[in-house]
């Protein structure tokens with residue numbers, strides 16, 4: 084059989100995964116990536132002695148008992164360049180909230196310990212706390228299935244009745260907005276703490292899925308961080324004979340007689356292939372590269388009405404201070420909310436202290452970041468387009484403001500800060516081209532969760548779409564799984580056995 088050529092748009096985790104599985108199954112694959120690095124949103128960057136990690140807080144599949152580790156191992160995600168295996172860190176305390184009145188709420192990873200802590204803070208909320216922590220134990224078993232043959236919810240329901248009770252709880256949480264859920268508690272401290280760790284508009288499921296995974300230690304942190312993980316997957320793919328063309332943005336998908344046949348690149352070149360996979364931003368794939376010609380009702384509805392995950396203003400700090408005694412994720416209630424120039428309001432500062440990863444800063448120093456979610460991503464793009472000096476000045480000012488706020492909790496920290504870098508939603512758009520700078524595609528709601536996004540488009544053969552814009556809620560595991568599933572599907576279509 085002649086070797087088929089598959090062209091993949093985007094070297095994020097979804098694109099790398101698809102390319103890696105297809106390459107090992109006898110296809111000749113090439114990735115075209117706009118940026119100069121692999122990983123897409125799964126990235127990090129260096130400033131001086133510090134590495135600022137943008138993405139991974141927790142990664143489903145770090146625990147072999149989940150079964151999902153198989154996929155990461157197939158991709159070589161935990162195999163480092165020096166031959167060592169990536170160390171995984173799990174944490175006793177997943178985050179801590181400090182309220183302005185001095186009260187502290189610790190979100191322990193273990194559900195029983197979390198129960199004790201919440202009962203200490205809100206002794207009148209016993210019933211709700213019991214319910215929450217029981218649900219966490221149940222949800223801790225809800226792991227994506229790595230085997231493509233077992234991926235559908237229907238299959239899982241049929242083969243495993245246990246899933247019924249897990250899914251019913253998951254759906255109940257999915258339908259509950261955080262702000263409604265928080266109101267169930269008498270304790271003001273618990274109410275505030277819940278809304279500090281998960282935005283009011285988000286679904287309760289985003290909190291409980293995360294905490295559930297911490298309870299079962301299903302989702303740890305891979306030491307080396309996000310870019311190291313992407314680099315590991317890239318290296319394995321290249322070793323299989325794959326090719327990545329960095330700094331090669333794709334402008335159009337070339338279609339002839341209803342079949343995707345090639346790519347038109349921004350540099351004017353055209354590249355022809357037998358199959359095209361877009362693992363790039365969903366909006367630009369559908370509306371620019373395919374000129375809006377292959378939209379289904381579902382897609383039209385989604386891109387008009389569905390809520391998006393937010394983008395963020397991210398303040399990265401290189402701090403010449405050992406902060407190992409501090410929690411890894413700290414939400415600090417501010418005396419008065421911080422208002423960003425895009426009009427988003429922030430009653431809490433969420434500070435990540437990555438002291439648990441020695442590869443990110445020299446001994447005795449800390450790579451840290453403050454993440455401020457915003458849905459007003461276009462503000463930053465407009466400003467940068469109209470007045471670049473004002474945009475740069477605003478970033479500087481936000482950095483200053485944030486350091487000022489941190490001073491209260493960490494006296495003298497300003498003089499320990501050696502590096503500062505502020506990224507905005509516009510930065511996310513520039514480097515990853517994600518629509519409105521969203522960092523996980525569509526938000527997770529009952530409607531988005533139940534919507535089956537087509538990976539193939541009507542009237543267009545030899546084309547598929549994968550990645551976070553095709554799986555509401557996004558995240559690294561669905562991106563990697565998408566790549567595997569599409570490779571298996573293409574193999575099936577061509578009558579080849581799929582080799583993992």
Ligand SMILES: Cc1cc2nc3c(=O)[nH]c(=O)nc-3n(C[C@H](O)[C@H](O)[C@H](O)COP(=O)(O)OP(=O)(O)OC[C@H]3O[C@@H](n4cnc5c(N)ncnc54)[C@H](O)[C@@H]3O)c2cc1C
Nearest residue numbers: 093095096097117123124140141333363522550551558559
């Ligand atoms: C702050 C933050 C924290 C996160 N935390 C976690 C976490 O703890 N755990 C977790 O599982 N997930 C987390 N995520 C989410 C996760 O990073 C994403 O959902 C996932 O990386 C998406 O992968 P993807 O391959 O679908 O898309 P992307 O990463 O967006 O990759 C798409 C790629 O396509 C390229 N591209 C776009 N357009 C073109 C074009 N025209 N031509 C060529 N190339 C193009 C882009 O440059 C990019 O490299 C986090 C994300 C962020 C930003």
